[in-house]
Amino acid sequence: MSWPKTGLLALSVLMQLGTYLYCFYRRMMQACKKWHRVGMQRLDRWKEIDECERETGNCRDAGTRIYSR
DSSP states (O other), X not given: OOHHHHHHXXXXXXXXXXXXXXXXXXXXXXXXXXXHHHHHHHHHHHHHHHHHHHHXXXXXXXXXXXXXX
């Protein structure tokens, strides 16, 4: 293998890798935003439950699970 060939091969591999990583990063960012939103909703829910627990001792969520300490 001559240097120019190796250089071009390495460059094309790097370009492909870069494109893949960029796409992966974009997808991860979208997923992170989604999970962040879901996480924030859960945190709000837990805060509500926590406040309710302090007042009543146990609290029923919107679902059927009872959260108690």
